[in-house]
Amino acid sequence: DSGVTQTPKHLITATGQRVTLRCSPRSGDLSVYWYQQSLDQGLQFLIQYYNGEERAKGNILERFSAQQFPDLHSELNLSSLELGDSALYFCASSAGLDDSPLHFGNGTRLTVT
Amino acid sequence: GNSVTQMEGPVTLSEEAFLTINCTYTATGYPSLFWYVQYPGEGLQLLLKATKADDKGSNKGFEATYRKETTSFHLEKGSVQVSDSAVYFCALIPSNDYKLSFGAGTTVTVRA
Numbered sequence: 001d002s003g004v005t006q007t008p009k010h011l012i013t014a015t016g017q018r019v020t021l022r023c024s025p026r027s028g029d030l031s032v033y034w035y036q037q038s039l040d041q042g043l044q045f046l047i048q049y050y051n052g053e054e055r056a057k058g059n060i061l062e063r064f065s066a067q068q069f070p071d072l073h074s075e076l077n078l079s080s081l082e083l084g085d086s087a088l089y090f091c092a093s094s095a096g097l098d099d100s101p102l103h104f105g106n107g108t109r110l111t112v113t
Numbered sequence: 114g115n116s117v118t119q120m121e122g123p124v125t126l127s128e129e130a131f132l133t134i135n136c137t138y139t140a141t142g143y144p145s146l147f148w149y150v151q152y153p154g155e156g157l158q159l160l161l162k163a164t165k166a167d168d169k170g171s172n173k174g175f176e177a178t179y180r181k182e183t184t185s186f187h188l189e190k191g192s193v194q195v196s197d198s199a200v201y202f203c204a205l206i207p208s209n210d211y212k213l214s215f216g217a218g219t220t221v222t223v224r225a
Contacts, residue, residue, distance in 0.1 A: 002156060033213070042217045043157075043202065056212045090156055099145035099164060099206045102213060104156030 003027060006091050006105035014113055018079040021108045025072055025093030031055070032074040033094070033102060034066055038087040049074055050096070081112045115140045119203045119216035126193055126223050134188040134219045136177075136203035144205040146170075146179055146186040147213070151200040160188075160201070193223045 003026035013019055025032050034046040036059075045058035049068035060066075063081075068074045078085060088109050092102040120135040138144065145164045149157040161170030166181035177188045186203060203216040 002158065004156070035215075043215045045212060045214070048212065056210070058212065092157075099162075101147070101159040101162065102149075102157070104149075104158065106154070106156045 002103040002105065004091060004093050004103050004105035006089075006108050008108060009106070010109050010111075012111045012113065013081060015081055015083060017081050017112075018077065019081065019110065021076040021078070021089055021091075021110075023074045023076070023091030023093075023105060025074070025091075026103050028095065029093035029103070030072065030096050031094045031100075032068050032072070033092040034060075034074070034076050035090040035092065036087050037090060037107070041087075043090075046076070078110070083112050086110055086112045115144065115205060115207045115210070115212075115214050117203050117205055117214055117216035119201075119219055121217070121219065123220040123222060126221070128194060128223055128225055129192045130223075132188075132190045132193045132197070132221065134201055134203075134221070136186045136188065136216060138184050138186065138203075138205050140184075140205055140207050142208035143181075144207045146177070147204040147206075148175070148177055148186070148188050149202040149204055149215070151202065151218070153199070157202060193221075195223050195225050197221065198223045 005024040046060040048056040066076045088107045092104045094100040147162045148160040150160045161172040163170040163179035168179045
């Protein structure tokens with residue numbers, strides 16, 4: 001058990017809809033990362049937060065947004081969903097802004113129909 | 114930019130065979146290098162790491178040596194088991210950044 005909790009485990013929704021994915025980091029970890037994993041794109045870094053502040057941005061679409069709350073949990077919001085957004089979305093956490101290992105949750109599988 | 118290139122899979126082996134997964138990187142300075150493993154239905158978990166040249170990371174019978182001269186971090190295991198079937202990701206964190214960059218992943222299947 002990595003200590004990182006993601007909810008929900010599965011999400012099925014229709015095109016054009018909006019969903020929110022939630023992540024609780026490992027106790028004591030200040031950094032939260034979001035990754036998208038799909039068959040054709042592999043594992044893509046989306047965004048990183050550290051102690052509530054955005055620190056790094058990757059290949060995140062404008063339709064997607066995220067935030068980290070004062071209690072350090074994070075939410076990834078996906079809007080105007082398209083079929084191509086179907087993927088596994090992982091949250092990871094680490095202790096801080098260094099080369100500390102990332103601890104991954106088990107992911108949320110999003111299916112857009 | 115910073116990037117990781119690892120050998121394409123899938124790789125299929127018999128139990129007790131020798132496994133090598135090649136990984137090379139492009140980065141400025143001295144990145145930290147990692148191997149993560151993803152078992153079916155699970156998130157990624159750290160397998161091993163090395164933070165400076167000639168360091169050897171090891172865990173669960175797997176080893177990888179940080180080779181600055183060849184910019185490589187190849188993963189090896191001398192005798193694989195069925196339970197080693199998973200997707201293996203090579204990754205790096207640059208010395209001047211915090212973002213972990215992953216390779217494309219290599220799917221390994223070990224048959225009894």
